[in-house]
Amino acid sequence: MEERLKEHNLAINKFSIPKVLKENRDKNSPFLIAVEGPNGVGKSTLCKRISKKFNAKYCFSTPDKWMEYDIKKRMIFDASWLSSALYFFSGTMEIKRELDNELSCNDLVIMDRSFWSTLAVNWIADFERIDFLLSIVSKGSEFLPIPDIIIILDADYEVCEARINSKTDIGKNLDQVSKESFFKEKTYYDWLEKELDDVIRLDTSKSNQDEVFTKVCSMIDNRLIFKK
Numbered sequence: 755m756e757e758r759l760k761e762h763n764l765a766i767n768k769f770s771i772p773k774v775l776k777e778n779r780d781k782n783s784p785f786l787i788a789v790e791g792p793n794g795v796g797k798s799t800l801c802k803r804i805s806k807k808f809n810a811k812y813c814f815s816t817p818d819k820w821m822e823y824d825i826k827k828r829m830i831f832d833a834s835w836l837s838s839a840l841y842f843f844s845g846t847m848e849i850k851r852e853l854d855n856e857l858s859c860n861d862l863v864i865m866d867r868s869f870w871s872t873l874a875v876n877w878i879a880d881f882e883r884i885d886f887l888l889s890i891v892s893k894g895s896e897f898l899p900i901p902d903i904i905i906i907l908d909a910d911y912e913v914c915e916a917r918i919n920s921k922t923d924i925g926k927n928l929d930q931v932s933k934e935s936f937f938k939e940k941t942y943y944d945w946l947e948k949e950l951d952d953v954i955r956l957d958t959s960k961s962n963q964d965e966v967f968t969k970v971c972s973m974i975d976n977r978l979i980f981k982k
Contacts, residue, residue, distance in 0.1 A: 755934045762941040765881040771949040772892045779900045783854055784811065784861040786899055787974065788868035790946070791907035792939050793929040794914030796958055796966065800907065801866045803967050804974070810862035811853070815871065815899075816845030823924055830928060835876060839887060842872045843894070850899040862978075868901050870946060877942040878935050903977055905970060906943050906955040911936045913959050952977070 779786075787804070789797045805812035814821060820841075829841045846869040853863055869891060876883045891898060911933055918929045931939075947953045954973045958966045 755937075758934065759937055759941070762877070762881060762938045763944075765877075765884075766941060766945045766948060768881075769884050769888070769945065772888060774892050774895045775888070775900060776950065778895045779902060780850075780854075780896070782859050783850065783899065784857040784859060784863045785978075786863045786865060786868075786901045787903045787905065788815070788865040788870070788901035789905045789907065790867060790870060790874070790943065792909070792914050792936055793931055794917035795907040795909045796917065796963065797907060798866050799963060800905075800966060800970060801864045803963075804970065805864040807971060808862055808864070808974070808978075810864045811857060812864050813849060813853070813866070815849060815865055815867040815869065816842060817848055817852070820845045820848075823928075826925075827928060835879060835883065839872050839876060840890075843869055843891060843898075846872075846899060847894065847897040850897060853899065863899075865899065865901070868904070869898050870901075870904070874939055874942045877945075878938040901952070903952045903954065903974070904946070904950060905973075906947060906953060907966075908940070908943070908955065908957045908959070910959045 787810075789801050789804075791797055801812055804810065820826075829838045833841065849865075857863065873884060873887055873891075876887055914931075914936065918926055918931075921929070943955070947955055954970070954977075956966065956969060956973075961969070
């Protein structure tokens with residue numbers, strides 16, 4: 755495992771995010787804050803609390819109907835990697851269409867994951883796919899909800915594993931992740947943080963939910979360009 759993780763660490767300096775994915779944010783769309791991080795890190799809980807505090811729209815990066823258990827399971831475990839990636843990319847594009855129809859550029863959206871999560875999955879499986887996938891999302895960037903701010907949550911593997919195991923819904927079967935995949939995903943977020951400017955990263959391992967919430971809200975307050 756150490757050798758494979760070494761390869762992923764080296765990949766951090768191998769790929770560059772195209773300029774269009776950094777600067778092509780739609781100024782007519784709502785201001786978007788996306789929360790990223792491994793399964794079990796506490797993204798959904800934090801998203802819901804942030805959206806309530808800032809009177810913001812809360813949503814997943816893919817429409818609810820597209821995330822029903824059977825189809826989600828099929829697209830994660832059974833579909834080819836490209837079919838799966840295109841499915842989730844198109845779902846994220848559909849979310850942008852819905853948000854643009856419903857909200858204005860003065861509104862705030864808190865998104866649970868984003869299209870960057872689809873690249874994370876493929877980075878874990880085979881980081882050599884990244885350039886190809888970046889070319890796809892670059893060409894379709896005008897249809898994607900590109901986050902204005904990305905919050906990346908970190909936690910120890912054991913913490914995330916315990917949180918996943920404590921879930922009672924059937925969806926937890928889709929959240930299980932190996933230790934190797936977990937650490938490969940961490941290198942992906944190292945890469946994302948290096949490549950993008952508007953990133954807030956926070957280790958949640960030694961903080962309770964209230965402490966994480968307070969810290970993140972303070973960081974958001976310092977970056978928002980409109981009144982709450």
